[in-house]
Amino acid sequence: MAVKRKAVSSAYDGTANSKRQRRQQHEFFESQDIWKNLNKISTNLTNSSREKKNSQLFIPVYTATGVENAKVCVEALQEFIETSKIEVYFGLGGNRSIGFVRLRNFNILDCCLVLSVILAARNKNHIISDTKNMFTIPQSTALAASFYLPSNFTYLDAKWVPPSGLRISEVVCTDTYNFKEFHVSLSKNRSLSIFIEGIASFLTNLKFGKCKGAKDQDFRSYLSKIFNSIKSSIYQTCLPKDVMFDSADLVAVNRPKIEKSKENLLKYAKDIINSNKYDGMIKPASEPVNDRNIHVSQSSRHDSNANGAPSNRYRAASRSTGTNLHIPQDGHPAESANTIVPSNYMTQEQIKQHCQATVSASMDALKSKSPYQIFTMYVKCPRQKYTDIVYQSLNDLRTQSNCNIVVLNLNNLNESKSWFDTLDTSKYTAFTKAPHPSTVRVISIGGVGEHMMKALELISRIMEA
Known part of the structure; x- marks a missing residue:
């Protein structure tokens, strides 16, 4: 493994003389081939192959296809990068579609290589079967994703800005596990050269300090928390079946209560209908109003008051007029010659x-x-x-x-x-x-x-x- 890495590293370094190096720094360069871009970085950037101690970088993957592609890519990258430096983790929280790639103790060339390959593969909607073309990335490929760094670094230049066409921004979020999230995205139809140049410039501006604890375990917990939060938001929005409760158990518990409520409601409706039907104050409209009816009404009212019987709004209207009201089935007093309408009634x-x-x-x-x-x-x-x-x-x-x-x-x-x-x-x-x-x-x-x-x-x- 070390032999292979040495051979590739020598490809990074190049053998051009100093005049050629100075000339290339000012020449416009654009290529979609990763190796050509890395060779340019190794030529123009001092210490690009020097290992950054205590450095760690994490790239999350959230889909089953992305995890499979990450495993294929890591296996291919281990031919050029030491196996102990790059690993892929998956199966977080029992879910095999969630994982991440960890790169540690890397140099600038290693990181540019890994980010280019992994980001190009993680956004594909199919599993990679041919690794021959993995290191030549089409210009139409979307190079955009988030990666995480432990908080054990400082910026050498706080005013650093990425090159035109590339966006690298720190995401402002709650840092529970001492990680910082960065989002990187290459503008549409911009070359891979801009992406690798920007990543190399960004890493040059970082200085890593001492790192305590096993950061891979910390990131596993951190990523699980993020995924659970996203999953909860999606489920609460869409409410897919049986996610928040068991439908069968819910039906078994609620069915008796619903049936009981229906019985009570029907019984209450029947009681109201019977009460209106047999209410002593409701009389047929054809019955004429005379002194005898008025006398009977007043006597009934006296008896009901003596017995403490409750009154309703129709009884109240009868007391004010001394007569009975005919109330048809629609619930409104009928206006007829034999009916006295209350003064506050309006059609x-x-x-x-x-x-x-x-x-x-x-x-x-x-x-x-x-x-x-x-x-x-x-x-x-x-x-x-x-x-x-x-x-x-x-x-x-x-x-x-x-x-x-x-x-x-x-x-x-x-x-x-x-x-x-x-x-x-x-x-x-x-x-x-x-x-x-x-x-x-x-x-x-x-x-x-x-x-x-x-x-x-x-x-x-x-x-x-």
Whole structure:
């Protein structure tokens, strides 16, 4: 093995005289052949073949194909680099598709050779079968990856910059195991010569100190932590089947609870239907209202109060009128000659008119303010039919009006009370009394005055449809 290395090292050194060396330093050189580039480095760079003591470099591999290619490359590289200096590790955490290549006590030529070969192979989507062309890298090959160095080095020149066309940057991250990550990438359609020249210049700027402990074991732990973090992020995003839980166990545990909930829900629904069906306050609409019915109703009310029976909103309406209400199957009191409607009841058409009046009154209030003033106003929208349309059109409303439009929840209605108190809706509707909060939804509109007028017009069109 040493004999082979000596032969290759002599190829690095070259035999050109000093005049030729000085001439080559200023000549433009470009080649995709690794050996020609290494020969140029050994000629132009002093001490390029001198071993850097305590130096270590780690190249991670994250795919099964990458691991196989790394093993093929390391086996081929061991013909030129001592076996003890370059090794490949795989099977981290029981996963054979995760591994890394370690290079230690290397010189500049060794490192340029290893990085060029490994980076060209690790990005291939097929396993390398022919190693003859491994040392000639096509210009279209993507030379980009991350490598790691232990933190036992210092920069000789803190202002060093890579050559044009090559990017080498230190990644800012949490350094739990005292490693530093570097990302290297060669620009598209740039030659291998720029890559090797930049790597050689980068390594020349590093000075390695003493290194404590087995860094290969530390890097194994560090890489496992990174991979587990990446895997957790991917699984939490995609949630593939059976990754976070066992579906069979989950079904076995949840099925009885779901069935019990369904039974309870059906029972509750039947109880409500039966309660409405046999409620003593619900009478057929055809039964005429007379003194006898009123007397019976008052007597029943007296008996129910004496027995502590709970009352509902229909009973409350009966006490205020002294008569019974006919309630059809749709749940709303019917308006007929034999039915007395509560004073606070509004039909859907009346609710719609009231909501349209809040829009028109808000337009009047808006005209009294500066078109450049920023504030928030509120309008009402019928909950039945129109609220769904507003929800579906929210993005369009916001885009066309350039306003922040939000449909408030019931627990946020208090913030709109002061605005509605200032509106005069009597100009636009006779139904000025506010409908029940459960029959409308409040829409909040925030923005600049001139844009809010556009928002009101869009909402008005929805309610006019």
